[in-house]
Amino acid sequence: MRETSSPTTPGKASVRVGVFDGSTVGADGKVETSQFVNVKQAEIIEKAGGQSVGTSVVHEVLESYIGAIDAPGKKIVTGNNKALGDEFNAIHDKAKDLDPEFQEMDVKSGTTFTIILPESKKEVDLKLPTPTDTKKKTE
Ligand SMILES: [Zn+2]
Numbered sequence: 001m002r003e004t005s006s007p008t009t010p011g012k013a014s015v016r017v018g019v020f021d022g023s024t025v026g027a028d029g030k031v032e033t034s035q036f037v038n039v040k041q042a043e044i045i046e047k048a049g050g051q052s053v054g055t056s057v058v059h060e061v062l063e064s065y066i067g068a069i070d071a072p073g074k075k076i077v078t079g080n081n082k083a084l085g086d087e088f089n090a091i092h093d094k095a096k097d098l099d100p101e102f103q104e105m106d107v108k109s110g111t112t113f114t115i116i117l118p119e120s121k122k123e124v125d126l127k128l129p130t131p132t133d134t135k136k137k138t139e
Pocket residue numbers: 059063092095
């Protein structure tokens with residue numbers, strides 16, 4: 001599991017809190033998964049009244065574990081492939097069902113980083129300022 005402060009993965013998929021990036025199988029049969037968690041985005045959700053940072057992280061860990069069992073050796077997100085996307089959604093749903101604290105958040109239509117909290121319906125912008133934006137504000 002890697003923590004990322006960037007809203008995109010190296011493969012350019014947008015990351016909202018976390019993303020399962022699939023796994024590889026070594027010559028010894030050992031499955032190694034790749035999972036991203038953006039803790040700063042998880043904090044934004046918690047401060048806005050959504051699920052806790054711990055719940056967000058637990059979800060990503062469960063997703064990685066289930067992904068290793070259900071889809072060993074498949075790189076899921078960065079491929080932008082519909083069949084693999086469906087496989088990822090099934091893994092996400094299994095992880096969701098295992099944790100009663102997890103809250104499914106919808107992405108506001110027409111946006112990439114604005115999510116809607118399920119209970120309050122509050123809209124939360126998860127897009128983080130780039131280092132350049134931060135610099136402009138302090139000058
Ligand atoms: Zn998920």
